[in-house]
Amino acid sequence: MQQWFPLWQQLQHYDLKSDLKGDLNAALIVAIMLIPQGMAYAMLAGLPPVMGLYASTVPLFIYALMGTSRQLAVGPVAMVSLLIFTGVSGLAEPGSAEYISYVILLALMTGVIQLLLGVLKLGVITKFISHAVISGFTSAAAIVIGFSQLNHLLGMDLGDSKNVFVIAGTVVARFTEIDPLTLSLGVGGMLILIVAKKKIPKIPAPLFVVVLAIGLVQVFNLHDQGVRIVGDIPGGLPGITVPDVSVDTMLILIPTALTIAIIGFVESYAMAKVISTKEKYPISADAELRALGAANVGAGFFSGFPVTGGFSRSAVNYESGARTGMASVFTGLFIVLTLLFFTSWFYYLPRAILAAIILVAVYGLIDFKEAKHLFQVKKVDGITLIVTFMATLVIGIEMGILIGILFSLGVFIYRSAKPHMAELGYVKGMDDYLNIERFPEAETFDDVLMIRIDAPIYFANMAYIEEHLRERMIEHSHLKHVVIDFSGVNDMDAVALDEFDEWLDYHRSEGVHFYFVLVRGPVRDLFARYGWTDAHHDEFCYHSVQEALTDLKKIG
Structure with missing residues (x-):
């Protein structure tokens, strides 16, 4: 019961005085923030604004019941809304009944995927997406989101293109068609939001801007002067909806559903983890997946669209x-x-104000500092960020994240195929055997090669290891002994063992003796199963380089 519904445990220790006061206060502020945001993000997704409110009801109840995070605020977010628009707008006209049906089906599919991942305890797969990929994708997506709102901010039709370069070119070419009144409202709203956030963060700036804009439109009849407004918003609660399930449509939507399921969870779990660490209570990645999945299934059955935990609202x-x-x-x-x-x-709410809310919200997603930091610390991670960023901007949202993931995995495979190996020498002042490249004063011996391998050994890097060892052995013209420090090797595969065995046999036949130092338990077990321990027991019993050197002196 408590495993699937953590809220039950929270209620057992609920303090009606302190807990109720804090929860009610936070709920009111978040609701004031969520109402305009939900409507804005629905518009970003190409949906009627009221669907943003629908997505902020049932999914919240479900997540509250099943989520392990006590403070995560689930609901519509800009990133997911953009992914919805990108994935579905090619199938139907945004805002149409067919389009809405596809989005509802997408919410259901996203929820089922997350539920399955959670039930099968596969939350760990999201860790294969590197932070550099997420940062590059998020920054590029924020720019794409910003450009997608220019038509509402400028009061002009910019066509159906999602490419930021095409949109920018259209704005420049048709600059004279910009509606000054709409632009003034949007820019004014953005300035108020930015200033309020910095100077008076405690006031609900989005709601203040919404109320102010509605008042201006009504008083000055701005809707009759070209300012586009939201118009009628249906009242009442959402009814139960059963999406039209078509196998062909589901196959088309699967890439988008997978992307939303994973990206949405990564964004949500990252924020939940930050808060839980501060508050010192545990959260479960698999339970979070189940909770988000159930929340999205609920969104699908109650006229909503895919949701996740948002950074700012949380x-x-x-x-x-x-x-x-x-x-x-x-x-x-x-x-x-x-x-x-x-x-x-x-x-009478102007669409330009909803665009302003989106633009101010997503600006914070563009992370210049992270790119600089990654280039300073590890250049290849910075390159991964840039590749993901450019691919997302130029090719598109879904392909951008895919290219980023594939590039980062390719970098990992390339790096693991060329593991770090260090020739060791004796450093007298430290009484230790260390990397001669870092300690040039280290003493080496012409008849002894001492080398350390700092990576697991498997089929893809075995050839590189053999070649590197061969090159080092050639440099020692009177070589008789090779001491291999295995302290950095925590695993080997069968193919690598076969190749290494042949390589060792060849050099043993040439009169070279081998000594393996600090072989880890799991690797020692592999050696035993392979038969090395019985055949060459004396080679694997050393606990230090010095111990091996002492023994080899007896051999001469």
């Missing part, structure tokens, strides 16, 4: 005093009240 939820998952339950209830009684209040 931070606000935490900082505002949320103590348990009940904060999310209360947030959902506040959204329900809005759907029942207050949707008509948003009729």
Whole structure:
């Protein structure tokens, strides 16, 4: 019971005085923040704004019940909304009934994928996506999101292209078609949001901007002067929806569903982990996958779209005093009240203001510092970030993340195929055998090669290891002994063992003696199963380079 529904355990220790106060306070602030954001992100996804409110009800209740994070604020987020628009807009006209049906099916598919990953305890697969890939993808996606909102911000039709370079060219070519009134509203809203965030962060700036803009439109009849407004928003709660399941459509949507399932979870889990570390309580990656999966299934059956945990709202939820998952339950209830009684209040809301909210929110996703940091620390990781960033901008969202993942895995394979190997020498002042490249004063011996391998050995890097050993052996013209430090080798595969065995036999026949130092337990077990321990027992019993050197002196 508690494994699948952690909220039950939280309620058993619920303090009606402190916990309830903190949860209610956080819920009200997050709901005030979520209402305009949810509508804006629905618009970004090519959906009616009310669907952003639908996606902020049932999914919140489900996640609160099943999630292990007590402060994560689940709901619509910009990244997922962009992935929805990118993956579905090629199938149907955004905003149409067919398009909405596809998005609802996508939510259901995303949820099922996450549920399966969680049930099968495969949350670990998301760790194969490097931080450099996520950072590059996120930064590029933020730029794509920003450009996708220019039509609303500028009050002009920029066509259907999703390519930022095409959009930029269109804006330049049709600069005179920009609506000054719409642009002024949007820019003014952005400035208020930015200033309020820096100077008075405690006020709900998005809601303030929304109320101000609605008042300006009504008082000055700006909707009759070219400013596009949201218009009618249906009131009432969402009904149960059963998406039209088609095998052909599901096959087309699978890449998008997989991308949303993994990227959404990575974003959500990262934030949940940060908060849980601060609050010193455990969270489970697999339980989080199950909770998000169930929340997305709920979104699919109640007219919503895919959701995940958001960075900014989760931070606000935490900082505002949320103590348990009940904060999310209360947030959902506040959204329900809005759907029942207050949707008509948003009729005159300018679309430019929703665009402004999106633009200010996604600007923080562009991480210049991380790119600089990666290039300083590990250049290849910086290159991975840039490759992912450029691929996402030039080729597209889904292919961009795929190219980034493949590139990072390729880099890993390339690096593991050329493992670090160090020739050792005796450093008198430290009384140790260390890398001669780092310690040029280290003493070496013409008849003895001492070398350390710092990586697992497998079929792909065995040829490189053999070649490197051969080159070092040639440099020692009177070579009689080779001492191999295996302290950095924690695994070998059968193919590498076969090749290494042949290589050792050849050089033994040439009169070269081998000594293996600090062989780890798992590798020693492999040697035993392979028969090396019985055949060459004396070669594998050394616990230090010095011990091996002492023994080889007896051989001469």
